[in-house]
Amino acid sequence: MNNLREEIKNMLSSIGDGRSSVSPYDTAWASFIIDHTDINGTSKRPLFLSCLKWIIDNQLDDGSWGEELVFCIYDRLLNTLACVVALTLWNTCLHKRNKGVMFIKENLRKLEGGEVVNMTSGFEFVFPSLLEKAQQLHIDNIPYDASVIKDIYARREVKFTRFPKDLIHTIPTIVLFSLEGLKDLDWQRLLKLQMEDGSFLTSPSSTAIAFMETNDDKCLTFLQNVVQKFNGGVPCSYPAxxxxxxxxxxxxxxxxxxxxxxxxxxxxxxxxxxxxxxxxxxxxxxxxxxxxxxxxxxxxxxxxxxxxxxxxxxxxxxxxxxxxxxxxxxxxxxxxxxxxxxxxxxxxxxxxxxxxxxxxxxxxxxxxxxxxxxxxxxxxxxxxxESDFDNYKILPSQVSGRKWFEKCNFQQFGINKKEVLVSYFLAASSIFEVEKSRQRLAWAKSCILCKMITFYINQEATTWNSLLMEFNSYSDMSRKKSNETKEIMVLNNLYQFLHQLGKETYQDLGIDIHHQLHNVWEEWLMSLNNTPCQEEAELLVHTINLAAGHMTHDEILSKHTNKVCHMLNEFQNGQISNSSKARDIEFYMQALVKLVFSNTSSNNINQDIKQTFFAVVKTFYYTAHVSEDTINHHISKLKFFFRKPSNILM
Known part of the structure; x- marks a missing residue:
């Protein structure tokens, strides 16, 4: 694991100008360039011999050129036709040329069923241009009059209407990436649209045709750099x-x-x-x-x-x-x-x-x-x-195991096993790092304990004062060992959770959070008798942050969190229905985003603390807007990652 991490770090620190796979098409265009230097009267030769050599060395077994493990008919035909033209132009490896021609002939019809969304950028421009080049070189056995080719020419004419000639010469457009597919260009005007590095929109093929037409030194320098950097195999775009x-x-x-x-x-x-x-x-x-x-x-x-x-x-x-x-x-x-x-x-x-x-x-x-x-x-x-959460790959058995569920007697408080799983799903969707299991568990268990307490208070008459008083005096965990009443069950479950979380945090981080943890839960319990009460979201945030060893919190973020989550709860319960209230939720969500991610606000607050606020609010937003069936579907997808899905819960 450490070796892999170091390897990725090295890759990230050495990105430089970017790396991409070789484009046989662009390599072929670089190989088209003739070296006009007269050396002892020798015949013409390629300026970039290494590009021609790459083409010779990299034909696939089926006669084509391209990504071996990915077959896109547009890309494969374009690459192959370009390489066939290159081999014909330099009259070399004609057996490879003939094998490439056969591939084109046998596969051209596949363009009829090709998905337009898979079409290579500028295909309508550059493929006809290569076909004309092939015809000029008298490459036979290519069905130049096939209906599918006529369709491509028709597409080209439609695309020409979107890019008038004067526009192409006046301002930079995406057409600069495919100049080799155009005719009758004013190259002196186009040179004014050249990039600082000498390329035309980072495209080696477009820059190659520009050099062939203008002998521009900046074009040549760009091409020389690219060919040398990639040892003859040219990418489709550089730099990236x-x-x-x-x-x-x-x-x-x-x-x-x-x-x-x-x-x-x-x-x-x-x-x-x-x-x-x-x-x-x-x-x-x-x-x-x-x-x-x-x-x-x-x-x-x-x-x-x-x-x-x-x-x-x-x-x-x-x-x-x-x-x-x-x-x-x-x-x-x-x-x-x-x-x-x-x-x-x-x-x-x-x-x-x-x-x-x-x-x-x-x-x-x-x-x-x-x-x-x-x-x-x-x-x-x-x-x-995309409506799914991106990261829900970790679901340890201890959070929702049968022992914890049965020991706490959650069934007596209207809580079923599915609710335990949903709580952990929401926590793991936001805090997925392996080493953050303590925070993840604190989140999930806090959700269940909140449900237990609110259920008990709503079901039992005149219990709030008694529960609060017992909580404040309930410091000796060994004092009440048996669950004689529901009140004792509630207090036992809550204190065991707080004690265990405080103990684990101290063992792992050397930070004693017992007092702060007791205070935030006491504050929440006290708020249950108020209208409106403190939202569960703020309690979750404080508990998670304390589990991470963060002893401070932010009042502004707390205020916004309570506001947003209160409105989301009303929305979920059907208490908000008109569009103006829904817009208010979006407004406060956007304000929270700015508080969390803008450095101009809450500058003194640790970013991890701010991220916890946002993570908790996101789960409230999710459950308010997504149906129970959809949530169940998302959880069922999660279970697919496990060899024994029946063991995930209980």
Whole structure:
């Protein structure tokens, strides 16, 4: 485990300009470049011989080029056609060329059933361009007049209407990533849209055609650097420093292991923040001259959740809709998914993110209603379960074991085994770190004990004063050993819990929390006779934080937590029904988000303490908005991870 952790730390600290897999397509375009240097009258040769060598060495057994373990027909055909053209251009390894042609001929028809969402970026531009190049080289046995090819040309014409020639030459657009697919360009005008590193929107293939047309030194320098860095196998985009950092952090969070790498994540986000473009947002690389909503929203969400001050953008809204890149023909579900996740980090008054939340929510639900779950990006498969909690992989038997349940006689207080499991599910969904089992158990058991106490007080007449008095004088645990009455049962259960939690915290951390723990529960018990009473949420927060050894709390956060959770309880119980009250809940939730994640507020409070407030409120929000059947479904999914699901509970 430690070795793996160190390996990941080393990877995070050495991201540099980002790493990505080799693109046979871009490698082929680099290999097209002719070395015009005259050496003793030799015939023409490739400027980047290592690129041609990579193509020769990396053909797959079926004759194609591409990712061996991932088959996307658009990507595989594009790669293979480019490599076939490269081998033909340099008249080498013709047997490999012929095998590639055969693959294209046998698989071209698969484009007819290809999912449009899986289409490679700019495919409608660049595939026809390669076909024309192949025809010029007299590569036979490719069905150039097939109906599916005609359909691609028709798609290209439609896409041309979205990008008028004058627009392409005037402002940076996504077309700069696929210049090799266009004709009749004014290259001197286009050079003004070149990035600082010499590339055209980080694309080696686009930069390769630009160099072939202009002999621009900056283009050449970029290509030389990329080819040398990757030993001939060129990626589809370089650099990818921003994307690599953001998606690396996101993946660690989704795996539930980001807490192992807090210092590394801080360094990565500081790099991202230093390169943050306040006016435009982000593309995959620093200093890009265009931005996309996917990378920008990932940056906004992660930066905000780590206390960085970043503002939202209006660039990606057109009328009532949001887009990733202007002129796109299809909206990616994964991009909309990331925009939806970003909208969860909105503060009060940020209408643009409120609108983004509503738009993406409707888009994703329609997407699922149409039985769609495919996308070319990596997290589309998770979209059907986004309402699920991300992390619920740890469910120890001790929390809901038969012994604890039966020993405490919870059945006599209207509590069943399922409620114990739900309580732990909510706790484990938010506090999933292995070493935080004490806090997790404190949360789950506190929920059950609160249910027990409120049930008892509601069922028994004139019990509140008696219970409170007994609690204050109940310091000798050995004084009452048998559960003679329900009151004694309640006091025994509560004191055993407080005593055990205090003991474990002292053993693990060397911090004595007995007195503070008694005080926060006494305060909650006293509030039960008030109207309104102190919310259970504040008690949970204080108990969890004390279990973590945090002896301080924040009055402002406590006030907001009580306010939000009180309203959520009313909402759940049907006491709030009109839309204005629901908007009030959202308003106070957004205020809480800002208090927790903005460094301008509660500066002296430990971030872990603030996170506990937010984690508890999120579970109240979840149970108020999600039906019991849905919660049961989420828990049943959790059980799937265990070899013997019958042993999870009891």
């Amino acid at each position: 420093d921003i994307q690599a950092r953001l998606w690396g952090i996101d993946r660690l969070q989704r795996l539930g292991i980001s807490y192992y790498f807090e210092e590394e994540i801080k360094d990565l986000l500081e790099y991202v923040f230093r390169n943050w473009d306040k006016e435009n947002g982000f593309f995959s690389a620093r200093n890009s001259n265009i931005c996309d909503v996917d990378t920008t929203c990932m940056a906004i969400r992660l930066l905000r959740l780590h206390g960085f001050d970043v503002n939202v953008l209006n660039k990606f809204k057109d009328g009532d809709e949001f887009f990733c890149l202007r002129g796109e023909s299809n909206k990616s579900a994964t991009v909309m998914f990331n925009l939806y996740r970003c909208s969860q980090a909105l503060f009060q008054g940020e209408m643009i993110l409120e609108e983004a939340k509503n738009f993406t929510y409707n888009f994703l639900h329609q997407y699922l209603a149409n039985n769609q779950s495919k996308d070319k990006w990596v997290i589309a498969k998770d979209i059907p379960w």
